[in-house]
Amino acid sequence: MTETTEKKSSQIRIDKWLWYARQTKTRSLAQKLVTGGNVRLNGEKILSASKMVGPDDVLTLKIGLQVKILKLLECGTHRGSFSIAQLLYEDLSPVIPKAEILTKGQQGLPDPHGKPDSRERLQARRLSGKE
Helix, strand or coil: CCHHHHHHHCCEEHHHHHHHCCCCCCHHHHHHHHHCCCEEECCEECCCCCCEECCCCEEEEEECCEEEEEEECCCCCCCCCHHHHHHHEEECCCCCCHHHHHHHHHCCCCCCCCCCCHHHHHHHHHHHCCC
16 A cells, blocks of 8 residues: 555545534534634635644544644544543643633623623623613
8 A cells, every 4th residue: 555545545534523622512603613614724724624634634624612632643534432532632722821811711701691780781881881
């Protein structure tokens, strides 16, 4: 087997790999992550979920407020348990304290997914000129 055919056989679609490695819950979410411009392959933004990746590639993922840098070690053949999925990659992400992640997410803005609390209602009334 030549080197190019060997390299092709050890590659996998990026959406499949993200799902196998348990970075997303479903393969369609992996496709949306890639096509949404939230994934870089070896430093270059990719927009195609069918892009092939293999060992020694480096992925940069932006999932919510978190940025993950992952070096692929293996392609995988199926979606396994979390402990098996961890064998597919090496996490190169810098360690960020949880307190810093929380302050980045809050920034004084109300939670868009919940019912406003009394402080947020007061701010809304003041902004609308009703108080």
